[in-house]
Amino acid sequence: QVQLQESGPGLVKPSETLSLTCTVSGDSISSDYWSWIRQPPGKGLEWIGYVYYSGSPNYNPSLRSRVTISVDTSKNQFSLKLTSVTAADTAVYYCARLMGSGIFDYWGQGTLVTVSS
């Protein structure tokens, strides 16, 4: 059974960098595509980007200038960094496995990140 678990600070100050890690179990990080999705409180879902263990990541153009997604194969983890955050980046952040076709079949439980001073 594939399981994903997000970890990282729940509070980030404005203008700083949001950093989250997703630990994958039950699957090799080198076997699939891995993605981050976020959901502001009470709102809908926004795809942030995906990474494969080899090749270039693919980011949502709306966030591309501020986002980096990377893979650590030795730890079976992948990570999200979002720079220059504002209150608009407050959201529940989910990591998910992205099937090659473009759908998300396994999700982490999500972690709320609040941007506030």
Place this chain on the structure above:
Amino acid sequence: IQLTQSPSSLSASVGDRVTITCRASQGISSFLAWYQQKPGKAPKLLIYAASTLQSGVPSRFSGSGSGTDFTLTISSLQPEDFATYYCQQFDTYPLTFGGGTKVEIK
């Protein structure tokens, strides 16, 4: 590609037949998925390729459509089906989701 779901919310009773619509701003063939999200939980994949039921999903859920117009149907609403439903297109990057349809108890 923008996805517009309707209605944004609906009230229904257990046993009712429920239909949710998702319209794409341009043709996406059958590259559409549906997810169910309960409060405080991650979305769960229900249907992909417009009409293929994900393993383990009850057969009362069905999907149809192609091109720009899609529907998710719950044939007989059960208590555990009260949730928010999202469509997602995977025809073109960036991947996008609809705004969601909240199914509430009447």
